[in-house]
Amino acid sequence: MSQLRITDVKVICTAPNGIRLVVVKVLTSEPGLYGLGCATFTQRPHAVVTAIEEYLKPFVLGRDPDDIEDIYQTAYASSYWRSGPVLNNALSGIDQALWDIKGKRANMPVYQLLGGKCRECAPLYAHASGRDFKEVEENVQRWREQGYRYIRAQVAVPGMATYGSRSMSVAGRPTWEPTPYCRLVPRLFEHLRATFGDEIELLHDIHERVPPIQAIGLAKELEKYHLFFLEDPFAPEDIDYFRILRQQTATPIAMGELFVNQNEYVPLIRDRLIDFIRVHISDIGGLSMARKLAAFCEFFGVRTAWHGPGDVSPVGHAANLALDIACWNFGIQEQTVFPEETRAVFPGCPEIRDGAMWPSDRPGLGIDIDEKEAAKYPFPDLPLNGSWAPIRRLDGTAIRQ
Ligand SMILES: [Mg+2]
Numbered sequence: 001m002s003q004l005r006i007t008d009v010k011v012i013c014t015a016p017n018g019i020r021l022v023v024v025k026v027l028t029s030e031p032g033l034y035g036l037g038c039a040t041f042t043q044r045p046h047a048v049v050t051a052i053e054e055y056l057k058p059f060v061l062g063r064d065p066d067d068i069e070d071i072y073q074t075a076y077a078s079s080y081w082r083s084g085p086v087l088n089n090a091l092s093g094i095d096q097a098l099w100d101i102k103g104k105r106a107n108m109p110v111y112q113l114l115g116g117k118c119r120e121c122a123p124l125y126a127h128a129s130g131r132d133f134k135e136v137e138e139n140v141q142r143w144r145e146q147g148y149r150y151i152r153a154q155v156a157v158p159g160m161a162t163y164g165s166r167s168m169s170v171a172g173r174p175t176w177e178p179t180p181y182c183r184l185v186p187r188l189f190e191h192l193r194a195t196f197g198d199e200i201e202l203l204h205d206i207h208e209r210v211p212p213i214q215a216i217g218l219a220k221e222l223e224k225y226h227l228f229f230l231e232d233p234f235a236p237e238d239i240d241y242f243r244i245l246r247q248q249t250a251t252p253i254a255m256g257e258l259f260v261n262q263n264e265y266v267p268l269i270r271d272r273l274i275d276f277i278r279v280h281i282s283d284i285g286g287l288s289m290a291r292k293l294a295a296f297c298e299f300f301g302v303r304t305a306w307h308g309p310g311d312v313s314p315v316g317h318a319a320n321l322a323l324d325i326a327c328w329n330f331g332i333q334e335q336t337v338f339p340e341e342t343r344a345v346f347p348g349c350p351e352i353r354d355g356a357m358w359p360s361d362r363p364g365l366g367i368d369i370d371e372k373e374a375a376k377y378p379f380p381d382l383p384l385n386g387s388w389a390p391i392r393r394l395d396g397t398a399i400r401q
Pocket residue numbers: 205207231232257
């Protein structure tokens with residue numbers, strides 16, 4: 001019997017709903033056997049495509065796709081300088097595809113390879129935002145009527161380019177000031193608790209938008225509204241502040257969508273300074289790294305809350321779901337509702353109903369890509385080629401966003 005080999009690596013770029021998605025297809029010497037992996041870094045997709053096509057593809061061609069861990073470790077170190085969102089996403093595309101292939105070979109879903117089901121489905125949190133409290137309230141109510149028990153609430157700060165809300169700006173320029181935001185957010189949660197009571201689980205994302213000491217103040221003020229979690233109070237550059245924050249409030253803390261390196265998240269988990277790990281799985285290198293991270297978190301009482309916005313491809317959501325189902329220390333899953341065009345490109349998109357994402361019993365990641373459909377949606381032309389334009393304070397200082 002001839003040994004199975006990787007025979008080709010294809011990179012598929014598609015934007016069915018305007019978001020630039022990068023998916024890797026690893027083909028093997030067995031006719032019809034291939035795997036898919038998410039390599040989506042939507043702000044720098046072309047850099048990831050180059051990293052895969054020019055460097056990882058020649059590195060893995062001819063390898064045995066069963067050797068996931070060895071391929072991961074050797075590819076990771078193959079650039080000598082490593083880590084970072086470009087190289088990690090490239091690696092994730094290959095890595096997730098190899099897990100998909102192994103699942104197909106075993107005729108099992110990937111969550112079975114990871115230990116089997118800890119739960120039937122992954123409860124989701126939905127995003128509710130609005131221009132004012134009333135609009136946020138209406139959107140929270142809309143999700144509740146669809147069966148959601150966990151809802152992230154964000155409200156626009158008048159005159160400011162607010163994260164997570166339809167925003168307005170001063171003098172036609174995206175503008176942000178932290179203080180009006182810090183005054184407004186506790187009032188939003190006071191309003192939501194007064195309206196909906198204590199049964200609903202509420203979440204909020206600061207998105208690293210305020211100076212660290214103001215984030216600490218906000219976390220303390222929000223304590224009485226019993227959030228499920230408060231996300232990204234600090235930028236990754238400011239993570240030493242978690243030690244101070246932890247001494248002052250029991251507001252549960254989620255962190256990590258910008259993390260790309262284990263040296264960023266290991267100390268926070270080891271020292272029990274966060275409650276939920278929020279990494280974007282393709283940005284830390286794929287499923288192999290994420291399953292280790294989840295197991296590490298279990299030992300320290302930290303739950304998972306994998307990043308799950310629209311710039312995770314449906315293949316990436318399927319990888320999130322495999323971990324959600326198999327990891328005992330699952331916390332919550334951020335949702336994206338897949339629009340019709342996206343579902344047509346990705347047959348087998350994870351099913352969402354009753355406020356949860358449901359696994360299938362299809363082998364591998366359980367998802368496919370229709371390349372003809374994908375080709376209908378080339379990357380759009382975007383200002384600055386998709387880079388984020390600066391947002392500035394009133395004095396002109398650019399903020400992290
Ligand atoms: Mg976030």
